Amino acid sequence: MATPPKNKLFFGSFVHSKTLAELEYLHSTAIAVDATGKIVAVEPGHATAAAAAEALLPKLGWAAGDVDTVATKSDSHFFFPGFIDTHLHASQYPNVGIFGNSTLLDWLNTYTFPLEASLADPAKARKVYTRVIRKTLAHGTTTAAYYATVDVSSTNLLADLCLAAGQRALVGRVCMDQLSPAYYRDESPAAALASTLASIAHIESIDPSASLVRPVLTPRFAPSCSAPLLKGLGALAADRPDLPIQTHISENKNEIALVKELFPPSSTGAPDDSYSSVYDAFGLLTERTILAHGVHLSEVEAELIAKRGAKVSHCPCSNSAITSGAARVRWLIEKGVTCGLGTDMSGGYSPSVLEAARHAALVSRHVAMGGDDKAKLTVEEVLYLATRGGADVVGLGGRVGAFEVGMEWDAQLVGLGTVDAEGGAVEEEDGNVDVFGWETWEERIAKWVYNGDDRNTRKVWVKGRLVHER
Ligand code: XAN
Structure with missing residues (x-):
């Protein structure tokens, strides 16, 4: 029997479009997605996933055991709308x-x-x-x-x-x-x-x-x-x-x-x-x-x-x-x-x-x-x-395409390659994007746009369901 869908808590960095001209960068942020795939909370300002869970779950009435947590690993990983x-x-x-x-x-x-x-x-x-x-x-x-x-x-x-x-x-x-x-x-x-x-x-x-x-x-x-x-x-x-x-x-x-x-x-x-x-x-x-x-x-x-x-x-x-x-x-x-x-x-x-x-x-x-x-x-x-x-x-404005309460969780986890002190690659599957560590977030996103590919797309969700993982 298929496992019933669970509530999810995503933690880390999120990047999405606010307007045509502006991307919004949300760091140290938690996004809660209910079992139907809907975003029910977007909360910046938590030091860790555990701290975010402690603050957020009681407000949502969710027991810790009913929640799957997905946290980004490092500064070169971020969630982006599908x-x-x-x-x-x-x-x-x-x-x-x-x-x-x-x-x-x-x-x-x-x-x-x-x-x-x-x-x-x-x-x-x-x-x-x-x-x-x-x-x-x-x-x-x-x-x-x-x-x-x-x-x-x-x-x-x-x-x-x-x-x-x-x-x-x-x-x-x-x-x-x-x-x-x-x-x-x-x-x-x-x-x-x-x-x-x-x-x-x-x-x-x-x-x-x-x-x-x-x-x-x-x-x-x-x-x-x-x-x-x-x-x-x-x-x-x-x-x-x-x-x-x-x-x-x-x-x-x-x-x-x-x-x-x-x-x-x-x-x-x-x-x-x-x-x-x-x-x-x-x-x-x-x-x-x-x-x-x-x-x-x-x-x-x-x-x-x-x-x-x-x-x-x-x-x-x-x-x-x-x-x-x-x-x-x-x-x-x-x-x-x-x-x-x-x-x-x-x-x-x-x-x-x-x-x-x-x-x-x-x-x-x-x-x-x-x-x-x-x-x-x-x-x-x-x-x-x-x-x-x-x-x-495609007639789905307000439903998908960004991270806002009430929208559905259609998202990708993007990972960029990081470079270690000797110039070696830290990530196993680092693709064409090399992040040296000194780039601003705006520069990281530009590097992804001009050199990224499917090797950077680590996980993909539609309506809260994981549909692809590398
Ligand atoms: N016009 C078309 N243009 C295109 O790019 N692909 C097609 O299949 C097609 N059919 C009509």
Whole structure:
């Protein structure tokens, strides 16, 4: 029989985003997490874990025997909120790194559709999905907004596996009824809607309270959806205002030209021929919508997206790898658009949101080199996008992404390598980050952002449950 979940007391250093610009450092602090995974106390100012327990447990009415304590070992260990990957294709994981010199539209036909179609084989889907969940958890991703495939059973399997592994996830069956090979598409708009409803019903049956896993409406992108399909999905979105929506937008210039050709305003009733107006005309541009990429959005589109409250998943690794362009994140934020980060595997080649944060910092410097110096994103800002910003993007703002009373404990324990007096490594698994001991905490975090990887992710919890340990 499974052991019932216990109350937990975490002690040591905690780092999280207070605002876009500011990280908060809480040292000698205790955070109490109840058996449901909720943070019930955040108390700085205790010399040791034992002193924190002595002060805190009576106030919470917890007996010492009912509490598991996890304390950080040293000055180079800290708790950080779990990362939120706001956009990735679980089904494309075996292709990471395989993109040659392709760009979006030929990349889809050459590499992506054949692999996705092959996951209709349940054994292959199980193998791929099991691995991608393990890998992303190992990189500290506690929430993932996944695209699966067109196939209902393998999409449902992805949701089953996320729930079993304890990863928080949005799981979307991909809707696409045109402009893809005949072997990989929905047969008709009606069939696409029926399959979508079947997948939603399954995901809601395995996690009725959406404690971890939720379905998400997933029109792949405008070019691969007919107008009747987009219309049907818009109607479904209006019927089910609790369901999130995810899709792609304005990633690549040829893709944008294709959208203009396929959806002239005369066919949609939209006021102009922009990509955003197409989604808006079909009722798919809402405050629940996650728009991946947004590289080439116009002023008017950014204003419309902000007005509708739709969110943008910035995917800098993918945008560089398949040569889509450099998204202007500072500009989007200043327009009032909520942004988070996506690995976008396998347009992006890395499963790591930390890597996405690093790419976000570097791509913002390329935007700056184009003449807009204030485009540069700081370490604090990219970490905000990876956590709190991402939570807002996937509709979990206020629930995960930081350490506050009432939020859920989705967290990672990060350990940096320490260097001893002779220059040797003290930690066995010290990765690329060497801490000499004289760095400020701000410098330690910067070193982690620019050189850290999964070797630094020692433990990961979702909703209070330990889901990964190195
Ligand atoms: N547009 C896309 N962009 C991307 O990066 N990955 C995809 O799978 C995709 N499909 C449409």
